[in-house]
Amino acid sequence: MTDKKSVRIAFVDDDENLLSSHRRNLGRLRPDWDGMFFHDPIVARDAITADPDVAAVVLDIHMPGMTGLELAAELRTARKDLIIVMLTGYADLQSALLAVNEVGVFRFYPKPTALEIMLEDIEAEIQSRLGHSEDTLPTEFLDLFELGVVAVDETLTILHMNAQAAEVLRRSSLVRSGAQGRLVIDPPPKGLKGFLTPPEKQAPRNHQSFSLEQEGEKLSLLIRRVSKKADGGQSFMVILVDPSRQRPPAIDDLMDLFGLTRSEAKLTQKLAEGLALDQAAELVGISHSSARTYLKTIFSKTGVNRQPQLMKTVLSSIPSLR
Incomplete structure:
Protein backbone atom coordinates (compact mmCIF):
# COMPACT_ATOMS: atom_id res chain seq x y z
CA MET A 1 0.00 0.00 0.00
CA THR A 2 1.04 3.56 -0.45
CA ASP A 3 2.04 5.79 2.47
CA LYS A 4 -0.83 8.26 2.10
CA LYS A 5 -3.64 5.90 1.17
CA SER A 6 -4.77 2.83 3.05
CA VAL A 7 -6.28 1.02 0.03
CA ARG A 8 -5.81 1.37 -3.72
CA ILE A 9 -8.84 0.25 -5.70
CA ALA A 10 -9.43 0.18 -9.48
CA PHE A 11 -12.73 0.53 -11.33
CA VAL A 12 -13.14 -0.73 -14.90
CA ASP A 13 -16.33 0.09 -16.80
CA ASP A 14 -17.07 1.31 -20.32
CA ASP A 15 -19.85 3.51 -18.87
CA GLU A 16 -18.17 6.90 -18.35
CA ASN A 17 -21.10 8.18 -16.30
CA LEU A 18 -20.82 5.29 -13.86
CA LEU A 19 -17.06 5.79 -13.58
CA SER A 20 -17.61 9.46 -12.77
CA SER A 21 -20.14 8.48 -10.12
CA HIS A 22 -17.67 6.01 -8.58
CA ARG A 23 -14.99 8.71 -8.58
CA ARG A 24 -17.23 11.16 -6.70
CA ASN A 25 -18.62 8.65 -4.25
CA LEU A 26 -15.31 6.98 -3.47
CA GLY A 27 -13.88 10.32 -2.36
CA ARG A 28 -16.91 10.87 -0.15
CA LEU A 29 -17.22 7.37 1.29
CA ARG A 30 -13.53 6.44 1.62
CA PRO A 31 -11.48 9.67 1.48
CA ASP A 32 -8.32 7.78 2.50
CA TRP A 33 -8.62 5.30 -0.39
CA ASP A 34 -6.85 5.81 -3.71
CA GLY A 35 -9.02 5.22 -6.77
CA MET A 36 -8.01 4.32 -10.32
CA PHE A 37 -10.60 4.56 -13.09
CA PHE A 38 -10.49 2.90 -16.53
CA ALA A 73 -9.03 -14.33 -15.63
CA GLU A 74 -5.93 -12.42 -16.82
CA LEU A 75 -5.74 -10.39 -13.61
CA ARG A 76 -6.06 -13.55 -11.51
CA THR A 77 -3.19 -15.16 -13.41
CA ALA A 78 -0.98 -12.15 -12.71
CA ARG A 79 -2.22 -11.37 -9.18
CA LYS A 80 -3.29 -14.29 -6.99
CA ASP A 81 -4.06 -11.92 -4.08
CA LEU A 82 -6.20 -9.39 -5.97
CA ILE A 83 -9.76 -8.91 -4.68
CA ILE A 84 -11.99 -9.00 -7.76
CA VAL A 85 -15.58 -7.73 -7.68
CA MET A 86 -17.75 -8.07 -10.77
CA LEU A 87 -20.85 -6.10 -11.80
CA THR A 88 -23.46 -6.99 -14.38
CA GLY A 89 -26.59 -5.41 -15.75
CA TYR A 90 -27.75 -8.81 -16.96
CA ALA A 91 -29.13 -11.80 -15.09
CA ASP A 92 -26.12 -13.85 -16.10
CA LEU A 93 -25.97 -16.42 -13.33
CA GLN A 94 -23.96 -18.91 -15.37
CA SER A 95 -21.17 -16.36 -15.66
CA ALA A 96 -21.48 -15.72 -11.93
CA LEU A 97 -20.82 -19.37 -11.15
CA LEU A 98 -17.90 -19.52 -13.58
CA ALA A 99 -16.47 -16.31 -12.18
CA VAL A 100 -16.50 -17.55 -8.61
CA GLU A 116 -21.06 1.66 -0.16
CA ILE A 117 -22.12 -2.02 -0.03
CA MET A 118 -19.23 -3.06 -2.27
CA LEU A 119 -16.70 -0.98 -0.35
CA GLU A 120 -17.85 -2.41 2.97
CA ASP A 121 -17.43 -5.96 1.66
CA ILE A 122 -14.01 -5.20 0.18
CA GLU A 123 -12.88 -3.55 3.42
CA ALA A 124 -14.09 -6.53 5.45
CA GLU A 125 -12.24 -8.92 3.16
CA ILE A 126 -9.03 -6.91 3.48
CA GLN A 127 -9.32 -6.98 7.26
CA SER A 128 -10.06 -10.71 7.16
CA ARG A 129 -6.95 -11.38 5.09
CA LEU A 130 -4.83 -9.54 7.57
CA GLY A 131 -5.75 -12.18 10.12
CA HIS A 132 -6.19 -15.20 7.84
CA SER A 133 -3.83 -16.12 5.04
CA GLU A 134 -5.94 -18.75 3.30
CA ASP A 135 -8.47 -17.88 0.63
CA THR A 136 -12.09 -18.87 1.13
CA LEU A 137 -14.81 -19.42 -1.44
CA PRO A 138 -17.81 -17.21 -0.63
CA THR A 139 -21.12 -19.09 -0.48
CA GLU A 140 -23.18 -15.90 -0.50
CA PHE A 141 -22.05 -14.67 -3.92
CA LEU A 142 -25.57 -14.94 -5.33
CA ASP A 143 -27.52 -13.63 -2.34
CA LEU A 144 -28.31 -10.32 -4.02
CA PHE A 145 -30.30 -12.05 -6.76
CA GLU A 146 -34.00 -12.21 -6.06
CA LEU A 147 -34.56 -15.86 -7.01
CA GLY A 148 -33.50 -19.06 -5.34
CA VAL A 149 -30.36 -20.34 -7.06
CA VAL A 150 -28.69 -23.70 -6.44
CA ALA A 151 -25.51 -24.93 -8.12
CA VAL A 152 -25.34 -28.73 -8.42
CA ASP A 153 -23.32 -31.42 -10.18
CA GLU A 154 -24.74 -34.18 -12.39
CA THR A 155 -25.71 -36.22 -9.30
CA LEU A 156 -27.61 -33.18 -7.93
CA THR A 157 -25.09 -32.81 -5.12
CA ILE A 158 -25.38 -29.21 -3.93
CA LEU A 159 -22.22 -27.17 -4.58
CA HIS A 160 -23.52 -23.69 -3.69
CA MET A 161 -26.83 -22.22 -2.63
CA ASN A 162 -27.96 -18.65 -2.07
CA ALA A 163 -30.08 -17.50 0.87
CA GLN A 164 -33.26 -17.39 -1.19
CA ALA A 165 -32.83 -21.01 -2.30
CA ALA A 166 -32.25 -22.12 1.27
CA GLU A 167 -35.57 -20.52 2.22
CA VAL A 168 -37.38 -22.26 -0.64
CA LEU A 169 -35.93 -25.63 0.37
CA ARG A 170 -36.96 -24.99 3.97
CA ARG A 171 -40.63 -24.30 3.24
CA SER A 172 -41.34 -26.23 0.03
CA SER A 173 -42.57 -29.82 -0.12
CA LEU A 174 -41.39 -30.12 -3.72
CA VAL A 175 -37.66 -29.56 -3.25
CA ARG A 176 -35.38 -30.17 -0.29
CA SER A 177 -31.81 -30.95 0.72
CA GLY A 178 -31.54 -34.69 1.22
CA ALA A 179 -28.93 -37.26 2.19
CA GLN A 180 -25.29 -36.52 1.34
CA GLY A 181 -26.18 -32.94 0.50
CA ARG A 182 -28.16 -33.78 -2.64
CA LEU A 183 -31.00 -31.70 -4.04
CA VAL A 184 -34.15 -33.81 -3.86
CA ILE A 185 -36.92 -32.93 -6.33
CA ASP A 186 -40.19 -34.66 -5.46
CA PRO A 187 -41.89 -35.73 -7.58
CA PRO A 188 -38.95 -35.96 -10.01
CA PRO A 189 -39.97 -34.34 -13.31
CA LYS A 190 -40.00 -36.39 -16.48
CA GLY A 191 -36.87 -35.84 -18.56
CA LEU A 192 -34.68 -34.56 -15.74
CA LYS A 193 -32.33 -37.56 -15.69
CA GLY A 194 -31.91 -37.44 -19.47
CA PHE A 195 -31.12 -33.74 -19.33
CA LEU A 196 -28.47 -34.12 -16.61
CA THR A 197 -26.81 -37.18 -18.18
CA PRO A 198 -27.88 -37.42 -21.85
CA PRO A 199 -27.26 -40.62 -23.83
CA GLU A 200 -23.78 -40.93 -25.25
CA LYS A 201 -24.68 -40.03 -28.85
CA GLN A 202 -27.10 -37.25 -27.93
CA GLN A 214 -48.43 -31.45 -5.91
CA GLU A 215 -51.47 -30.83 -3.72
CA GLY A 216 -51.91 -27.31 -5.03
CA GLU A 217 -48.28 -26.29 -4.58
CA LYS A 218 -46.44 -25.24 -7.75
CA LEU A 219 -42.79 -24.59 -8.48
CA SER A 220 -40.92 -24.10 -11.74
CA LEU A 221 -37.28 -25.03 -12.28
CA LEU A 222 -35.01 -23.60 -14.95
CA ILE A 223 -31.81 -25.63 -15.16
CA ARG A 224 -28.80 -24.25 -17.02
CA ARG A 225 -25.81 -26.39 -17.98
CA VAL A 226 -22.52 -24.73 -17.04
CA SER A 227 -19.41 -25.22 -19.17
CA LYS A 228 -17.29 -28.13 -18.03
CA LYS A 229 -14.24 -27.46 -15.89
CA ALA A 230 -10.75 -28.50 -16.85
CA ASP A 231 -11.17 -31.74 -14.86
CA GLY A 232 -14.21 -32.69 -16.93
CA GLY A 233 -16.71 -32.14 -14.12
CA GLN A 234 -20.19 -30.95 -15.07
CA SER A 235 -22.24 -28.51 -13.03
CA PHE A 236 -25.67 -26.96 -13.36
CA MET A 237 -27.48 -23.86 -12.19
CA VAL A 238 -30.97 -24.60 -10.83
CA PRO A 243 -44.90 -19.01 -11.24
CA SER A 244 -47.62 -17.14 -9.37
CA ARG A 245 -45.15 -14.38 -8.49
CA GLN A 246 -43.42 -14.05 -11.84
CA ARG A 247 -43.51 -11.33 -14.46
CA PRO A 248 -42.05 -11.70 -17.97
CA PRO A 249 -38.26 -11.21 -18.00
CA ALA A 250 -36.72 -8.07 -19.45
CA ILE A 251 -35.72 -8.04 -23.12
CA ASP A 252 -31.98 -7.98 -22.34
CA ASP A 253 -32.40 -10.96 -20.02
CA LEU A 254 -34.11 -12.97 -22.77
CA MET A 255 -31.32 -12.09 -25.18
CA ASP A 256 -28.68 -13.10 -22.67
CA LEU A 257 -30.36 -16.28 -21.47
CA PHE A 258 -31.52 -17.77 -24.77
CA GLY A 259 -29.32 -16.04 -27.34
CA LEU A 260 -32.25 -14.22 -28.96
CA THR A 261 -31.87 -11.16 -31.12
CA ARG A 262 -33.49 -7.99 -29.78
CA SER A 263 -36.46 -8.32 -32.16
CA GLU A 264 -36.94 -11.96 -31.19
CA ALA A 265 -36.72 -11.05 -27.51
CA LYS A 266 -39.33 -8.28 -27.89
CA LEU A 267 -41.73 -10.71 -29.56
CA THR A 268 -41.05 -13.39 -26.93
CA GLN A 269 -41.74 -10.95 -24.11
CA LYS A 270 -45.15 -10.04 -25.57
CA LEU A 271 -46.05 -13.69 -26.10
CA HIS A 288 -47.62 -11.34 -39.01
CA SER A 289 -45.53 -13.30 -41.53
CA SER A 290 -42.30 -11.94 -40.01
CA ALA A 291 -43.58 -12.88 -36.56
CA ARG A 292 -44.18 -16.46 -37.71
CA THR A 293 -40.63 -16.61 -39.08
CA TYR A 294 -39.26 -15.18 -35.82
CA LEU A 295 -41.30 -17.69 -33.82
CA LYS A 296 -39.68 -20.66 -35.58
CA THR A 297 -36.24 -19.32 -34.67
CA ILE A 298 -37.36 -18.60 -31.10
CA PHE A 299 -38.66 -22.16 -30.76
CA SER A 300 -35.31 -23.50 -31.96
CA LYS A 301 -33.28 -21.36 -29.55
CA THR A 302 -35.47 -22.04 -26.52
CA GLY A 303 -35.84 -25.76 -27.22
CA VAL A 304 -39.65 -25.85 -27.50
CA ASN A 305 -42.09 -26.42 -30.36
CA ARG A 306 -45.34 -24.88 -29.15
CA GLN A 307 -46.32 -21.47 -27.82
CA PRO A 308 -47.60 -22.74 -24.41
CA GLN A 309 -44.23 -24.44 -23.88
CA LEU A 310 -42.51 -21.17 -24.79
CA MET A 311 -44.55 -19.28 -22.19
CA LYS A 312 -43.71 -21.86 -19.53
CA THR A 313 -40.00 -21.70 -20.36
CA VAL A 314 -39.87 -17.91 -20.44
CA LEU A 315 -41.90 -17.46 -17.25
CA SER A 316 -39.52 -19.89 -15.54
CA SER A 317 -36.48 -17.88 -16.55
CA ILE A 318 -34.64 -15.18 -14.66
CA PRO A 319 -36.57 -11.96 -14.06
CA SER A 320 -35.03 -8.54 -14.59
CA LEU A 321 -32.49 -7.39 -12.01
CA ARG A 322 -32.33 -3.86 -13.34
Whole structure:
Protein backbone atom coordinates (compact mmCIF):
# COMPACT_ATOMS: atom_id res chain seq x y z
CA MET A 1 0.00 0.00 0.00
CA THR A 2 1.04 3.56 -0.45
CA ASP A 3 2.04 5.79 2.47
CA LYS A 4 -0.83 8.26 2.10
CA LYS A 5 -3.64 5.90 1.17
CA SER A 6 -4.77 2.83 3.05
CA VAL A 7 -6.28 1.02 0.03
CA ARG A 8 -5.81 1.37 -3.72
CA ILE A 9 -8.84 0.25 -5.70
CA ALA A 10 -9.43 0.18 -9.48
CA PHE A 11 -12.73 0.53 -11.33
CA VAL A 12 -13.14 -0.73 -14.90
CA ASP A 13 -16.33 0.09 -16.80
CA ASP A 14 -17.07 1.31 -20.32
CA ASP A 15 -19.85 3.51 -18.87
CA GLU A 16 -18.17 6.90 -18.35
CA ASN A 17 -21.10 8.18 -16.30
CA LEU A 18 -20.82 5.29 -13.86
CA LEU A 19 -17.06 5.79 -13.58
CA SER A 20 -17.61 9.46 -12.77
CA SER A 21 -20.14 8.48 -10.12
CA HIS A 22 -17.67 6.01 -8.58
CA ARG A 23 -14.99 8.71 -8.58
CA ARG A 24 -17.23 11.16 -6.70
CA ASN A 25 -18.62 8.65 -4.25
CA LEU A 26 -15.31 6.98 -3.47
CA GLY A 27 -13.88 10.32 -2.36
CA ARG A 28 -16.91 10.87 -0.15
CA LEU A 29 -17.22 7.37 1.29
CA ARG A 30 -13.53 6.44 1.62
CA PRO A 31 -11.48 9.67 1.48
CA ASP A 32 -8.32 7.78 2.50
CA TRP A 33 -8.62 5.30 -0.39
CA ASP A 34 -6.85 5.81 -3.71
CA GLY A 35 -9.02 5.22 -6.77
CA MET A 36 -8.01 4.32 -10.32
CA PHE A 37 -10.60 4.56 -13.09
CA PHE A 38 -10.49 2.90 -16.53
CA HIS A 39 -13.00 2.71 -19.37
CA ASP A 40 -10.68 0.55 -21.51
CA PRO A 41 -10.25 -2.99 -20.09
CA ILE A 42 -6.96 -3.59 -21.93
CA VAL A 43 -5.40 -0.41 -20.52
CA ALA A 44 -6.76 -1.39 -17.12
CA ARG A 45 -5.23 -4.86 -17.35
CA ASP A 46 -1.77 -3.51 -18.06
CA ALA A 47 -1.93 -0.84 -15.34
CA ILE A 48 -3.35 -3.12 -12.63
CA THR A 49 -0.95 -5.94 -13.44
CA ALA A 50 2.00 -3.56 -13.17
CA ASP A 51 0.88 -2.04 -9.85
CA PRO A 52 1.23 -4.37 -6.85
CA ASP A 53 -0.41 -1.76 -4.61
CA VAL A 54 -3.83 -2.28 -6.20
CA ALA A 55 -5.70 -4.33 -3.61
CA ALA A 56 -9.09 -4.59 -5.29
CA VAL A 57 -10.77 -4.10 -8.65
CA VAL A 58 -14.43 -3.60 -9.58
CA LEU A 59 -15.21 -4.81 -13.12
CA ASP A 60 -18.22 -4.58 -15.40
CA ILE A 61 -18.81 -8.01 -16.95
CA HIS A 62 -20.03 -6.66 -20.32
CA MET A 63 -17.41 -4.47 -22.01
CA PRO A 64 -16.27 -4.12 -25.64
CA GLY A 65 -12.84 -5.46 -26.51
CA MET A 66 -12.52 -7.68 -23.46
CA THR A 67 -15.28 -8.97 -21.19
CA GLY A 68 -15.05 -8.60 -17.45
CA LEU A 69 -14.72 -12.37 -17.13
CA GLU A 70 -11.78 -12.41 -19.55
CA LEU A 71 -10.16 -9.48 -17.74
CA ALA A 72 -10.70 -11.15 -14.37
CA ALA A 73 -9.03 -14.33 -15.63
CA GLU A 74 -5.93 -12.42 -16.82
CA LEU A 75 -5.74 -10.39 -13.61
CA ARG A 76 -6.06 -13.55 -11.51
CA THR A 77 -3.19 -15.16 -13.41
CA ALA A 78 -0.98 -12.15 -12.71
CA ARG A 79 -2.22 -11.37 -9.18
CA LYS A 80 -3.29 -14.29 -6.99
CA ASP A 81 -4.06 -11.92 -4.08
CA LEU A 82 -6.20 -9.39 -5.97
CA ILE A 83 -9.76 -8.91 -4.68
CA ILE A 84 -11.99 -9.00 -7.76
CA VAL A 85 -15.58 -7.73 -7.68
CA MET A 86 -17.75 -8.07 -10.77
CA LEU A 87 -20.85 -6.10 -11.80
CA THR A 88 -23.46 -6.99 -14.38
CA GLY A 89 -26.59 -5.41 -15.75
CA TYR A 90 -27.75 -8.81 -16.96
CA ALA A 91 -29.13 -11.80 -15.09
CA ASP A 92 -26.12 -13.85 -16.10
CA LEU A 93 -25.97 -16.42 -13.33
CA GLN A 94 -23.96 -18.91 -15.37
CA SER A 95 -21.17 -16.36 -15.66
CA ALA A 96 -21.48 -15.72 -11.93
CA LEU A 97 -20.82 -19.37 -11.15
CA LEU A 98 -17.90 -19.52 -13.58
CA ALA A 99 -16.47 -16.31 -12.18
CA VAL A 100 -16.50 -17.55 -8.61
CA ASN A 101 -15.43 -21.15 -9.22
CA GLU A 102 -12.84 -20.71 -11.96
CA VAL A 103 -11.53 -17.16 -11.68
CA GLY A 104 -11.84 -16.64 -7.95
CA VAL A 105 -14.08 -13.58 -8.11
CA PHE A 106 -14.77 -12.35 -4.57
CA ARG A 107 -18.30 -11.00 -5.13
CA PHE A 108 -20.71 -10.79 -8.06
CA TYR A 109 -23.21 -7.91 -7.82
CA PRO A 110 -26.13 -6.99 -10.10
CA LYS A 111 -26.44 -3.42 -11.32
CA PRO A 112 -27.34 -1.23 -9.63
CA THR A 113 -25.69 -1.98 -6.30
CA ALA A 114 -24.73 0.86 -3.98
CA LEU A 115 -21.00 1.54 -3.95
CA GLU A 116 -21.06 1.66 -0.16
CA ILE A 117 -22.12 -2.02 -0.03
CA MET A 118 -19.23 -3.06 -2.27
CA LEU A 119 -16.70 -0.98 -0.35
CA GLU A 120 -17.85 -2.41 2.97
CA ASP A 121 -17.43 -5.96 1.66
CA ILE A 122 -14.01 -5.20 0.18
CA GLU A 123 -12.88 -3.55 3.42
CA ALA A 124 -14.09 -6.53 5.45
CA GLU A 125 -12.24 -8.92 3.16
CA ILE A 126 -9.03 -6.91 3.48
CA GLN A 127 -9.32 -6.98 7.26
CA SER A 128 -10.06 -10.71 7.16
CA ARG A 129 -6.95 -11.38 5.09
CA LEU A 130 -4.83 -9.54 7.57
CA GLY A 131 -5.75 -12.18 10.12
CA HIS A 132 -6.19 -15.20 7.84
CA SER A 133 -3.83 -16.12 5.04
CA GLU A 134 -5.94 -18.75 3.30
CA ASP A 135 -8.47 -17.88 0.63
CA THR A 136 -12.09 -18.87 1.13
CA LEU A 137 -14.81 -19.42 -1.44
CA PRO A 138 -17.81 -17.21 -0.63
CA THR A 139 -21.12 -19.09 -0.48
CA GLU A 140 -23.18 -15.90 -0.50
CA PHE A 141 -22.05 -14.67 -3.92
CA LEU A 142 -25.57 -14.94 -5.33
CA ASP A 143 -27.52 -13.63 -2.34
CA LEU A 144 -28.31 -10.32 -4.02
CA PHE A 145 -30.30 -12.05 -6.76
CA GLU A 146 -34.00 -12.21 -6.06
CA LEU A 147 -34.56 -15.86 -7.01
CA GLY A 148 -33.50 -19.06 -5.34
CA VAL A 149 -30.36 -20.34 -7.06
CA VAL A 150 -28.69 -23.70 -6.44
CA ALA A 151 -25.51 -24.93 -8.12
CA VAL A 152 -25.34 -28.73 -8.42
CA ASP A 153 -23.32 -31.42 -10.18
CA GLU A 154 -24.74 -34.18 -12.39
CA THR A 155 -25.71 -36.22 -9.30
CA LEU A 156 -27.61 -33.18 -7.93
CA THR A 157 -25.09 -32.81 -5.12
CA ILE A 158 -25.38 -29.21 -3.93
CA LEU A 159 -22.22 -27.17 -4.58
CA HIS A 160 -23.52 -23.69 -3.69
CA MET A 161 -26.83 -22.22 -2.63
CA ASN A 162 -27.96 -18.65 -2.07
CA ALA A 163 -30.08 -17.50 0.87
CA GLN A 164 -33.26 -17.39 -1.19
CA ALA A 165 -32.83 -21.01 -2.30
CA ALA A 166 -32.25 -22.12 1.27
CA GLU A 167 -35.57 -20.52 2.22
CA VAL A 168 -37.38 -22.26 -0.64
CA LEU A 169 -35.93 -25.63 0.37
CA ARG A 170 -36.96 -24.99 3.97
CA ARG A 171 -40.63 -24.30 3.24
CA SER A 172 -41.34 -26.23 0.03
CA SER A 173 -42.57 -29.82 -0.12
CA LEU A 174 -41.39 -30.12 -3.72
CA VAL A 175 -37.66 -29.56 -3.25
CA ARG A 176 -35.38 -30.17 -0.29
CA SER A 177 -31.81 -30.95 0.72
CA GLY A 178 -31.54 -34.69 1.22
CA ALA A 179 -28.93 -37.26 2.19
CA GLN A 180 -25.29 -36.52 1.34
CA GLY A 181 -26.18 -32.94 0.50
CA ARG A 182 -28.16 -33.78 -2.64
CA LEU A 183 -31.00 -31.70 -4.04
CA VAL A 184 -34.15 -33.81 -3.86
CA ILE A 185 -36.92 -32.93 -6.33
CA ASP A 186 -40.19 -34.66 -5.46
CA PRO A 187 -41.89 -35.73 -7.58
CA PRO A 188 -38.95 -35.96 -10.01
CA PRO A 189 -39.97 -34.34 -13.31
CA LYS A 190 -40.00 -36.39 -16.48
CA GLY A 191 -36.87 -35.84 -18.56
CA LEU A 192 -34.68 -34.56 -15.74
CA LYS A 193 -32.33 -37.56 -15.69
CA GLY A 194 -31.91 -37.44 -19.47
CA PHE A 195 -31.12 -33.74 -19.33
CA LEU A 196 -28.47 -34.12 -16.61
CA THR A 197 -26.81 -37.18 -18.18
CA PRO A 198 -27.88 -37.42 -21.85
CA PRO A 199 -27.26 -40.62 -23.83
CA GLU A 200 -23.78 -40.93 -25.25
CA LYS A 201 -24.68 -40.03 -28.85
CA GLN A 202 -27.10 -37.25 -27.93
CA ALA A 203 -25.90 -33.64 -27.82
CA PRO A 204 -26.52 -32.17 -24.35
CA ARG A 205 -29.09 -29.39 -24.07
CA ASN A 206 -27.93 -26.12 -22.52
CA HIS A 207 -31.10 -25.44 -20.57
CA GLN A 208 -34.46 -26.97 -19.80
CA SER A 209 -37.45 -25.97 -17.69
CA PHE A 210 -39.58 -28.24 -15.52
CA SER A 211 -42.86 -27.67 -13.72
CA LEU A 212 -43.60 -29.27 -10.37
CA GLU A 213 -47.07 -29.51 -8.87
CA GLN A 214 -48.43 -31.45 -5.91
CA GLU A 215 -51.47 -30.83 -3.72
CA GLY A 216 -51.91 -27.31 -5.03
CA GLU A 217 -48.28 -26.29 -4.58
CA LYS A 218 -46.44 -25.24 -7.75
CA LEU A 219 -42.79 -24.59 -8.48
CA SER A 220 -40.92 -24.10 -11.74
CA LEU A 221 -37.28 -25.03 -12.28
CA LEU A 222 -35.01 -23.60 -14.95
CA ILE A 223 -31.81 -25.63 -15.16
CA ARG A 224 -28.80 -24.25 -17.02
CA ARG A 225 -25.81 -26.39 -17.98
CA VAL A 226 -22.52 -24.73 -17.04
CA SER A 227 -19.41 -25.22 -19.17
CA LYS A 228 -17.29 -28.13 -18.03
CA LYS A 229 -14.24 -27.46 -15.89
CA ALA A 230 -10.75 -28.50 -16.85
CA ASP A 231 -11.17 -31.74 -14.86
CA GLY A 232 -14.21 -32.69 -16.93
CA GLY A 233 -16.71 -32.14 -14.12
CA GLN A 234 -20.19 -30.95 -15.07
CA SER A 235 -22.24 -28.51 -13.03
CA PHE A 236 -25.67 -26.96 -13.36
CA MET A 237 -27.48 -23.86 -12.19
CA VAL A 238 -30.97 -24.60 -10.83
CA ILE A 239 -33.23 -21.55 -10.60
CA LEU A 240 -36.30 -21.94 -8.40
CA VAL A 241 -39.33 -19.92 -9.51
CA ASP A 242 -42.79 -19.50 -8.05
CA PRO A 243 -44.90 -19.01 -11.24
CA SER A 244 -47.62 -17.14 -9.37
CA ARG A 245 -45.15 -14.38 -8.49
CA GLN A 246 -43.42 -14.05 -11.84
CA ARG A 247 -43.51 -11.33 -14.46
CA PRO A 248 -42.05 -11.70 -17.97
CA PRO A 249 -38.26 -11.21 -18.00
CA ALA A 250 -36.72 -8.07 -19.45
CA ILE A 251 -35.72 -8.04 -23.12
CA ASP A 252 -31.98 -7.98 -22.34
CA ASP A 253 -32.40 -10.96 -20.02
CA LEU A 254 -34.11 -12.97 -22.77
CA MET A 255 -31.32 -12.09 -25.18
CA ASP A 256 -28.68 -13.10 -22.67
CA LEU A 257 -30.36 -16.28 -21.47
CA PHE A 258 -31.52 -17.77 -24.77
CA GLY A 259 -29.32 -16.04 -27.34
CA LEU A 260 -32.25 -14.22 -28.96
CA THR A 261 -31.87 -11.16 -31.12
CA ARG A 262 -33.49 -7.99 -29.78
CA SER A 263 -36.46 -8.32 -32.16
CA GLU A 264 -36.94 -11.96 -31.19
CA ALA A 265 -36.72 -11.05 -27.51
CA LYS A 266 -39.33 -8.28 -27.89
CA LEU A 267 -41.73 -10.71 -29.56
CA THR A 268 -41.05 -13.39 -26.93
CA GLN A 269 -41.74 -10.95 -24.11
CA LYS A 270 -45.15 -10.04 -25.57
CA LEU A 271 -46.05 -13.69 -26.10
CA ALA A 272 -45.10 -14.40 -22.49
CA GLU A 273 -47.58 -11.75 -21.43
CA GLY A 274 -50.31 -13.93 -22.96
CA LEU A 275 -50.86 -12.06 -26.24
CA ALA A 276 -51.75 -13.82 -29.45
CA LEU A 277 -49.07 -13.83 -32.15
CA ASP A 278 -50.83 -11.21 -34.31
CA GLN A 279 -51.30 -8.91 -31.30
CA ALA A 280 -47.67 -9.32 -30.26
CA ALA A 281 -46.49 -8.67 -33.83
CA GLU A 282 -48.49 -5.44 -34.01
CA LEU A 283 -47.04 -4.14 -30.72
CA VAL A 284 -43.50 -5.04 -31.74
CA GLY A 285 -44.01 -3.39 -35.13
CA ILE A 286 -43.52 -6.35 -37.45
CA SER A 287 -45.78 -8.14 -39.91
CA HIS A 288 -47.62 -11.34 -39.01
CA SER A 289 -45.53 -13.30 -41.53
CA SER A 290 -42.30 -11.94 -40.01
CA ALA A 291 -43.58 -12.88 -36.56
CA ARG A 292 -44.18 -16.46 -37.71
CA THR A 293 -40.63 -16.61 -39.08
CA TYR A 294 -39.26 -15.18 -35.82
CA LEU A 295 -41.30 -17.69 -33.82
CA LYS A 296 -39.68 -20.66 -35.58
CA THR A 297 -36.24 -19.32 -34.67
CA ILE A 298 -37.36 -18.60 -31.10
CA PHE A 299 -38.66 -22.16 -30.76
CA SER A 300 -35.31 -23.50 -31.96
CA LYS A 301 -33.28 -21.36 -29.55
CA THR A 302 -35.47 -22.04 -26.52
CA GLY A 303 -35.84 -25.76 -27.22
CA VAL A 304 -39.65 -25.85 -27.50
CA ASN A 305 -42.09 -26.42 -30.36
CA ARG A 306 -45.34 -24.88 -29.15
CA GLN A 307 -46.32 -21.47 -27.82
CA PRO A 308 -47.60 -22.74 -24.41
CA GLN A 309 -44.23 -24.44 -23.88
CA LEU A 310 -42.51 -21.17 -24.79
CA MET A 311 -44.55 -19.28 -22.19
CA LYS A 312 -43.71 -21.86 -19.53
CA THR A 313 -40.00 -21.70 -20.36
CA VAL A 314 -39.87 -17.91 -20.44
CA LEU A 315 -41.90 -17.46 -17.25
CA SER A 316 -39.52 -19.89 -15.54
CA SER A 317 -36.48 -17.88 -16.55
CA ILE A 318 -34.64 -15.18 -14.66
CA PRO A 319 -36.57 -11.96 -14.06
CA SER A 320 -35.03 -8.54 -14.59
CA LEU A 321 -32.49 -7.39 -12.01
CA ARG A 322 -32.33 -3.86 -13.34
